[in-house]
Amino acid sequence: MRGTVLSGTGGVWRVLGLDGATYECALRGRLKQGGLKLAVGDEVELERGDRGEPTAIASILPRRSKLARRSPSGARGERIVAANVDQVVIIFALVKPAPNPRMLDRFLVIAEANELAARIVVNKVDLASVADAEALFADHVRAGYPLHLTSTKDGGRGLEPLHDALQGRTSALTGPSGVGKSSLMNALYPGLRLRVGEISESVNKGRHTTVGALLHPLPDGGFVADTPGLREIGLWGLEPSELADCFPEFRPLTSLCRFADCTHTVEPGCEVLDALSRGEISATRHESYVRLREELEEAARLW
Numbered sequence: 001m002r003g004t005v006l007s008g009t010g011g012v013w014r015v016l017g018l019d020g021a022t023y024e025c026a027l028r029g030r031l032k033q034g035g036l037k038l039a040v041g042d043e044v045e046l047e048r049g050d051r052g053e054p055t056a057i058a059s060i061l062p063r064r065s066k067l068a069r070r071s072p073s074g075a076r077g078e079r080i081v082a083a084n085v086d087q088v089v090i091i092f093a094l095v096k097p098a099p100n101p102r103m104l105d106r107f108l109v110i111a112e113a114n115e116l117a118a119r120i121v122v123n124k125v126d127l128a129s130v131a132d133a134e135a136l137f138a139d140h141v142r143a144g145y146p147l148h149l150t151s152t153k154d155g156g157r158g159l160e161p162l163h164d165a166l167q168g169r170t171s172a173l174t175g176p177s178g179v180g181k182s183s184l185m186n187a188l189y190p191g192l193r194l195r196v197g198e199i200s201e202s203v204n205k206g207r208h209t210t211v212g213a214l215l216h217p218l219p220d221g222g223f224v225a226d227t228p229g230l231r232e233i234g235l236w237g238l239e240p241s242e243l244a245d246c247f248p249e250f251r252p253l254t255s256l257c258r259f260a261d262c263t264h265t266v267e268p269g270c271e272v273l274d275a276l277s278r279g280e281i282s283a284t285r286h287e288s289y290v291r292l293r294e295e296l297e298e299a300a301r302l303w
């Protein structure tokens, strides 16, 4: 029987079988030695034990995608946070707490570096003007990111389009605490009582650390991967020269710059800087790029 890995703690993997039941499984010995490390979100083939119940993971099916922290160049391996992720969903609040564009762009770069689609959710729109929210995130919409304006209060707002966007897909959910991640999941899936954020944190306080994220099956198909630690993934392993292509609105321009090794920060004949001066690229986004690039160069020096 096939199944999807929901969590892994202390060598025990919880797998949702195609029959809808959840099984606690061990990894077959030869899989432990192999180069491919099992991750949450992996689709696996289960093997039955003496009593006919699935008790072991016999093989891992090929991955469609992954959310990973890459190793610095030279080092081996990478840490997979979740496998078979379809999209990264980044949740902020319009106010309380105010959104942090720098943190948003960092999350978006992590998604882009993993070649994953991303969408932005701005919650608590009941507390301020929706027009303000649209203006605040206009640069990201122009860059191509879908924007959801939501509220969980007063009967809810914007919940249906978000529900549609999650249905049937595996979404890695992230965002700072207090923005309403748990409230949103509970409003979208009443009765499921997802405690997004808290679960991994409390599990990780225990004796065994949980491997990567936790995957929650959704009642109408799909999963949400709870990845509160996405920030800790950082940009570890990304080369400074790879960063510009993680900004979709820069991507058509980067190969047109006068210098092949253009950093898009100071050079003459830089198409990105030209677009910035014409107002076609947002100053806030470019500022994020500059700061993240400095960070990557600093990290490269330390290795």
Ligand SMILES: Nc1nc2c(ncn2[C@@H]2O[C@H](COP(=O)(O)OP(=O)(O)O)[C@@H](O)[C@H]2O)c(=O)[nH]1
Pocket: 123, 124, 125, 126, 127, 150, 151, 152, 153, 176, 177, 178, 179, 180, 181, 182, 183, 184, 196, 197
């Ligand atoms: N005004 C308002 N408050 C909200 C909304 N969604 C959540 N909250 C409140 O924000 C606080 C944090 O919510 P929670 O779901 O725990 O956030 P999390 O830390 O991201 O999981 C709680 O007091 C919620 O009642 C919303 O849409 N509007």
Ligand SMILES: [Mg+2]
Pocket: 181, 182, 183, 195, 196, 197, 198
């Ligand atoms: Mg929460």
Ligand SMILES: [Zn+2]
Pocket: 254, 257, 258, 262, 263, 264, 265, 267, 269, 270, 271, 272, 273
């Ligand atoms: Zn350039």
